[in-house]
Amino acid sequence: MKKKTNQGFSLRKFxxxxxxxxxxxxxxxxxxxxxxxxxYSSLKTQQEFAISSLSLPxxxxxSNYTQAFAxxxxxxxxxxxxxxxxxxxxxxxxxxxxxGYLLSRYRFRGRGxxxxxxxxxxxxxxxxxxxxxxxxxxxxxxxNQWYTLIPVYVAFEVPVxxxxxxxxxxxxxxxxxxxxxxxxxxxxQTMFQIIMPICQPVLATVIILTFMHVWNEFPFAQILVSSKxxxxxxxxxxxxxxxxxxxxxxLLAALAMATLPVILIYLAFYNKIMxxxxxxxxxx
Amino acid sequence: xxxxELRGSRQKTLVYALxxxxxxxxxxxxxxxxxxxxxxxxxxxxxxxxxKFILLDNYSKLxxxxxxxLVVSNTLFYSLYCTIGQVGIALLVSLLLxxxxxxxxxFHRAVIFFPVVMAPVVxxxxxxxxxxxxxxxxxxxxxxxxxxxxxxxxxxxxxIVLTTVSIPVIWQYIGLYMVILLSAITSIPTEVYECAExxxxxxxxxxxxxxxxxxxxxxxxxxxxxxxxTMKIYDHIxxxxxxxxxxxxMSMAVYAYQNTFKFGNFGYGSAISVIILVIALxxxxxxxxxxxxxxx
Numbered sequence: 311m312k313k314k315t316n317q318g319f320s321l322r323k324f325x326x327x328x329x330x331x332x333x334x335x336x337x338x339x340x341x342x343x344x345x346x347x348x349x350y351s352s353l354k355t356q357q358e359f360a361i362s363s364l365s366l367p368x369x370x371x372x373s374n375y376t377q378a379f380a381x382x383x384x385x386x387x388x389x390x391x392x393x394x395x396x397x398x399x400x401x402x403x404x405x406x407x408x409x410g411y412l413l414s415r416y417r418f419r420g421r422g423x424x425x426x427x428x429x430x431x432x433x434x435x436x437x438x439x440x441x442x443x444x445x446x447x448x449x450x451x452x453x454n455q456w457y458t459l460i461p462v463y464v465a466f467e468v469p470v471x472x473x474x475x476x477x478x479x480x481x482x483x484x485x486x487x488x489x490x491x492x493x494x495x496x497x498x499q500t501m502f503q504i505i506m507p508i509c510q511p512v513l514a515t516v517i518i519l520t521f522m523h524v525w526n527e528f529p530f531a532q533i534l535v536s537s538k539x540x541x542x543x544x545x546x547x548x549x550x551x552x553x554x555x556x557x558x559x560x561l562l563a564a565l566a567m568a569t570l571p572v573i574l575i576y577l578a579f580y581n582k583i584m585x586x587x588x589x590x591x592x593x594x
Numbered sequence: 595x596x597x598x599e600l601r602g603s604r605q606k607t608l609v610y611a612l613x614x615x616x617x618x619x620x621x622x623x624x625x626x627x628x629x630x631x632x633x634x635x636x637x638x639x640x641x642x643x644x645x646k647f648i649l650l651d652n653y654s655k656l657x658x659x660x661x662x663x664l665v666v667s668n669t670l671f672y673s674l675y676c677t678i679g680q681v682g683i684a685l686l687v688s689l690l691l692x693x694x695x696x697x698x699x700x701f702h703r704a705v706i707f708f709p710v711v712m713a714p715v716v717x718x719x720x721x722x723x724x725x726x727x728x729x730x731x732x733x734x735x736x737x738x739x740x741x742x743x744x745x746x747x748x749x750x751x752x753x754i755v756l757t758t759v760s761i762p763v764i765w766q767y768i769g770l771y772m773v774i775l776l777s778a779i780t781s782i783p784t785e786v787y788e789c790a791e792x793x794x795x796x797x798x799x800x801x802x803x804x805x806x807x808x809x810x811x812x813x814x815x816x817x818x819x820x821x822x823x824t825m826k827i828y829d830h831i832x833x834x835x836x837x838x839x840x841x842x843x844m845s846m847a848v849y850a851y852q853n854t855f856k857f858g859n860f861g862y863g864s865a866i867s868v869i870i871l872v873i874a875l876x877x878x879x880x881x882x883x884x885x886x887x888x889x890x
Contacts, residue, residue: 330690330693330696331696331697333686333687333690334687334690334691334696334702335702337683337687337702337706337768338701338702338705338706340765341705341706341708341709341765341768341769342705342708344720344721344724345708345709345712347720347731348716348720359729360728360729362734363723363729363730363731363734364731364734364735405616408612408613408616409612409613409616409617412609412612412613413613415597415598416597416598416599416600416609417597418600418606418609418610424613424617427617427620427621427625428617428620431620431624431625434624434628434871435822435823435825435826435870435871435874436624436826437825437826437828437847437870438631438825438826438847438850438867438868438870438871438874439623439624439627439628439631439867440847440850440851440854440867441631441634441850441851441854441860441863441864441866441867442626442627442628442630442631442634442864442867443623443627443630444854444855445630445634445860445864446622446626446627446630448641461619461623462623464616464619465619465620465622465623465624466623466624468616468620469620469624484597484598487598488598497605497608497609498608522711525713526711526712526713526714526715526716528713528714528715528828528829528832529828529829529832529847529851533851533855543713544713544715544716544829547715547716547719548715548832548833551719558723558729561719561723562723565716565719565720568713568715568716569712569713569716572711572712572713573708575711576708576711580704583711584707584773587710587711587770587773
């Protein structure tokens with residue numbers, strides 16, 4: 311009798327575990343499968359892909375990758391994305407660190423106003439700014455230049471980065487700074503030689519988030535820059551369907567190349583990304 | 595408070611210079627366009643020559659524009675669908691993830707979060723190929739499961755295209771909201787659960803009577819984020835369908851793009867942009883009002 315209830319109990323336990331584990335597994339698989347599919351399909355030949363889109367490649371074909379560079383200008387798109395990314399990163403780190411530090415540590419007239427507007431900037435749905443920003447840039451003659459996208463990306467990333475740095479600095483005591491100023495260190499020296507190293511963890515988060523956003527950004531890169539030699543990867547991808555409409559494996563190789571850096575960074579900095587995305591989630 | 599004093603006017607000038615230069619850039623790119631779009635929404639402008647001031651003509655034209663109402667209803671549909679899908683699934687999964695019976699918790703968390711960091715354009719393309727009638731694996735999977743009847747022209751069927759376009763968007767961002775909700779759930783003190791367990795509350799009861807009320811504020815923020823965030827849905831639609839067939843899957847952001855950059859009606863496009871901002875704001879207030887009162 312006792313044995314029987316025990317068995318029933320463990321069956322129930324097993325079923326509960328199944329009910330809990332199964333849907334989560336389904337979701338997990340659905341999240342990872344398209345990514346794996348993208349990676350292995352990009353190594354197939356067009357014929358293989360046409361016969362079955364799910365099967366594994368019979369041999370690893372890197373010809374799609376070389377072709378993406380040779381015929382579809384993928385190299386140019388990569389260079390443009392890298393250039394935009396690098397300049398935006400340097401500026402975002404510098405600007406948001408300086409602003410974050412000064413706004414967090416010092417009280418001066420206008421500080422509250424600046425802070426409130428910056429935080430409001432986090433909430434603005436930037437896609438609604440496509441048309442007016444285009445008009446403003448057109449008026450300035452700043453459309454379609456090598457630098458066009460950089461100030462835009464910096465302005466988009468600075469509010470949330472300042473927020474992250476400011477929250478981080480709230481937990482750092484002023485002892486070191488006070489000691490430094492007694493030793494005669496100036497404001498700039500204190501800021502860059504003492505505080506910046508302390509802020510390394512949060513600056514790493516800022517760098518990773520900015521890189522991800524800039525690398526993936528599409529609408530503004532699409533409208534503010536029109537000449538093909540200045541386009542970034544996400545915009546370049548849209549040419550694959552117009553210029554090489556039926557070559558899916560070529561497109562897949564390009565998609566894989568756009569995604570690989572993101573995968574590598576994700577694997578390396580998983581915790582940082584999580585932490586930053588959560589704090590920056592309000593940016594949406 | 596960790597506050598320091600500014601010493602001397604030289605330091606003051608330095609601080610102002612360092613803060614104000616980037617702040618002016620920020621104002622120009624993020625704040626000024628709000629004004630610019632309101633101004634140009636009251637103009638007729640083809641992109642060249644002097645903009646002609648026409649007050650509210652663009653808006654009254656919008657009110658009579660059938661396509662505009664179609665894209666508004668599409669966008670609201672996306673917003674509703676994504677809110678239910680993303681928040682619903684994210685909430686369910688995060689409750690399951692905090693339960694004791696789930697195995698490989700951090701694996702699931704890492705995997706479900708991954709699509710969040712992918713480019714929306716890439717996600718759009720992957721799903722576009724997946725939905726493809728000839729090559730797509732969606733139909734292959736349905737065939738393998740013996741569900742041939744469910745096979746459709748996923749992106750060409752006017753009746754289902756809103757749903758098929760929503761799925762990749764929902765899929766991509768479940769992880770983000772899951773992680774936000776998870777952090778709220780894990781910050782609930784464990785004593786509360788221990789007491790409930792002593793009182794004999796089971797997992798489902800604990801979720802309903804403890805977890806849900808305790809994370810209500812976070813849930814509210816998440817719903818506002820999704821509902822008003824979906825107003826700006828653009829990349830996925832542009833890549834998946836371009837807004838088609840016809841305008842059956844077009845969102846307001848794509849319609850603003852089309853009017854401005856394809857048809858050259860900058861004033862009309864600006865008016866649509868203004869309405870996107872207004873609706874996003876209204877949705878935020880609406881959710882706030884709706885959920886604020888229900889607070890347990």
